[in-house]
Amino acid sequence: MRFEEIWPWLESQTNLEKTPDATPRVWRLDRMHALLEIFGHPERIRPTFHIAGSKGKGSTAGFLSSILSAAGFEPGLYISPHLVDWRERITKNGVFFSQESYLEAFTSLKNLWLDQDQLVRFARTWGGTPTTFELLTLGAFLVFQAEQCSAQVLETGLGGRLDATNVCQPDVCLLTLIEYEHTEILGTTLEQIATEKAGILKQGVPAVVASQPPQAWNVFQKTSEEKSVPLLLWSDALQHFETKLSSAGTDLSVTLTNGNIWASRLPLLGRHQGENAVLAALAVDTWAAQHQMLPQNGKTWAEAISHGWANVRLSGRMEVIRTNPLVVVDGAHTVQSALAAATTWVEIFHRGGTLLFGAFEGKNIEGMASALAGIFDRVILCPPGNERPSSTDHMRQTFLSAGYSASQITTHSSPDVAWLNAQKENAPLLVLGSFYLVGKISLWSRGHS
Structure with missing residues (x-):
């Protein structure tokens, strides 16, 4: 296998990002456990931070990885999806590993396919061959192990309970905001969705939780009691929380109930x-306190958190990619994410x-459209691509x-034509x-091109 063949090979497997499938054959963990056994359990890197939720997972993972890096650790960061290059999913704090590292890991995975008898036996035993996401997850573990990462931050792909990342042994779990998403797979109520997300919680392992609707919080509390999970709601740890917003960034200052102060732009x-x-900072703080762990480079944790916040690398989150005329891109695809993007656009x-x-x-296109109502002079609609079904007629209505x-509304049949026409507007543009x-x-x- 050559490096340029890795992603086409991965995409040729069962790719649930393009063709979601709710059947038991696909959503199961025993296949991942079998693969980990074959490869000698590369997932056992400590500390491990595991993140599930509907909104803010990727950003939280990025902040967490950046804090660990600022504290002298070498964190492997696993997120999804990617924007431009598939390697964005598997990095050392947002920085690509060498091509050789990726090639070695994924070549070893593809070699499983060389023995057809072994592959047939595996598929019969475990309900099919591994999916694209399972292979990516295992590949991430192999890369992190080979590169001797001293920590790992894992973002779930979908849900939590049966997500391929849920084979890890976390030191801290994080639950971001829960809202309606992937209802055809996760369930049609917030309670059902929260139950799937709560599936990452492990016996006795502490968890930090973002603000939640009551239905989700009740599920998390119940699960934490059943599994003896020390549960920390983020706001309960804070005495003061302040943000100031400008086009240069977001100034953040917090005072914890124990008197510690964290601040940065x-x-x-x-x-x-x-x-x-x-x-993210509370997750690191929780782990450090539990294990009496100090930064590896002589900094204080307050310094590491400040530097980590200031130097996070993350694309596609209210990112200014052009200034004249202004172009801002945001990957928001839930109601609350769209509302946050709209609020930020108006404020800045x-x-x-x-x-x-x-x-x-x-x-939830209806919910997103409502969140974006009354803000823009023009609306250009298009399919995001051909990865999954999309209807511009539905969006227009x-x-x-x-x-x-x-x-005010224009529709186009492809994103490239929509982008060309959007540039002709010569007006500030938000892509969402x-x-x-x-x-x-x-x-x-x-x-x-």
């Missing part, structure tokens, strides 16, 4: 990023401009129902609705 835009940053860049929006079917007029769309626009904005 976040390079990510949005008041909601303050909660993600604090959640004011009302008006153009919205380029594209979302796949199955997302939804934005009409949200209050936009027919003269899908990480797939954001990835394409980010690439094209750099002059790549």
